[in-house]
Amino acid sequence: xxxxxxxxxxxxxxxxxxxxxxxxxxxxxxxxxxxxxxxxxxxxxxxxxxxxxxxxxxxxxxxxxxxxxxxxxxxxxxxxxxxxxxxxxxxxxxxxxxxxxxxxxxxxxxxxxxxxxxxxxxxxxxxxxxxxxxxxxxxxxxxxxxxxxxxxxxxxxxxxxxxxxxxxxxxxxxxxxxxxxxxxxxxxxxxxxxxxxxxxxxxxxxxxxxxxxxxxxxxxxxxxxxxxxxxxxxxxxxxxxxxxxxxxxxxxxxxxxxxxxxxxxxxxxxxxxxxxxxxxxxxxxxxxxxxx
Numbered sequence: 001x002x003x004x005x006x007x008x009x010x011x012x013x014x015x016x017x018x019x020x021x022x023x024x025x026x027x028x029x030x031x032x033x034x035x036x037x038x039x040x041x042x043x044x045x046x047x048x049x050x051x052x053x054x055x056x057x058x059x060x061x062x063x064x065x066x067x068x069x070x071x072x073x074x075x076x077x078x079x080x081x082x083x084x085x086x087x088x089x090x091x092x093x094x095x096x097x098x099x100x101x102x103x104x105x106x107x108x109x110x111x112x113x114x115x116x117x118x119x120x121x122x123x124x125x126x127x128x129x130x131x132x133x134x135x136x137x138x139x140x141x142x143x144x145x146x147x148x149x150x151x152x153x154x155x156x157x158x159x160x161x162x163x164x165x166x167x168x169x170x171x172x173x174x175x176x177x178x179x180x181x182x183x184x185x186x187x188x189x190x191x192x193x194x195x196x197x198x199x200x201x202x203x204x205x206x207x208x209x210x211x212x213x214x215x216x217x218x219x220x221x222x223x224x225x226x227x228x229x230x231x232x233x234x235x236x237x238x239x240x241x242x243x244x245x246x247x248x249x250x251x252x253x254x255x256x257x258x259x260x261x262x263x264x265x266x267x268x269x270x271x272x273x274x275x276x277x278x279x280x281x282x283x284x285x286x287x288x289x290x291x292x
Contacts (some may be wrong), residue, residue, distance in 0.1 A: 003056075004055075005025060005056050006024070007025075016213055017071070021060040023059065024051055024061075024062075026057055030059050031058050032058050032126075033100060034060050035095065035103070035105065036051070036061065037065070037105065039106075039108040043067055043068050043070075045069075046255065046258065047062050047105075049257065049258060049261035056210060063091060064228060065079070065084055065110075066190070067076075067079070067189065078189040079194075080193055081113065081197045082116065083118055084194070104117055105128075106130055106131070106133055109133075112140075115130070115136050118218075119214060122215050122216065126275065127271070128214075128217075128218045129221065129271065131257060133233065137205070180181070206221055208240055211240040213242075215242075217274070218241045219245050220238060221267055222247070223251075224247055224248050225254075227253075227254070245274075
């Protein structure tokens with residue numbers, strides 16, 4: 001059966017960086033643009049299963065942050081969380097120069113970057129989809145990288161075994177980058193830079209206050225079996241944001257889009273339809289919901 005979308009890969013030059021981006025275009029009418037941000041342990045390939053379900057209707061842009069996947073580092077210098085948010089904002093301007101508003105989809109620390117973009121660029125972001133995301137107002141659980149990143153590899157293996165679906169679909173792919181010595185060295189630097197740049201209690205309190213003024217609706221999707229980002233983070237996000245819709249799947253772990261890509265795609269389509277048809281309604285009319 002032929003696919004209902006086309007795919008392209010390219011490098012985008014931003015200052016001294018070469019950023020790897022994958023784009024998927026529907027062959028029929030495009031219903032909007034979704035920009036995907038991966039987390040600390042992943043790259044753009046982690047989104048493939050869910051993008052295949054969304055690309056027939058939406059332009060899907062998969063970004064690899066500096067130091068991850070095929071994107072380069074500038075002089076081998078890793079980027080902080082705030083720097084990555086600034087970088088992501090510049091990339092959004094490049095990807096939609098006509099001023100089109102996009103929906104950001106973020107997992108883990110990619111969700112925190114999406115939150116910062118939503119705060120910084122409310123006129124360019126129409127909604128956020130956060131999956132097992134870190135919350136700007138809470139501290140980030142850090143990894144002990146160990147010697148040459150071997151501790152991360154063990155933790156990654158443990159996380160990927162939280163559900164059998166992840167093992168069957170993409171556990172090997174998730175661990176692949178950490179098996180290469182040169183790649184692992186860069187990944188360890190990037191991982192430490194992100195985790196080490198999360199601010200202290202006072203600054204996080206300010207971020208939480210800014211989240212309360214977030215104008216975009218937010219869809220929060222959570223795999224309950226996550227041993228890294230517990231559902232507590234999801235509940236905190238729901239409490240912080242004015243327009244939040246929370247759904248939890250008991251069968252999923254840290255990567256719900258790998259465990260249940262169909263469930264993720266369905267919830268995203270419902271959310272996009274909701275915010276498209278309700279555009280212009282006051283924030284006070286939005287509701288918060290909890291469902292599985």
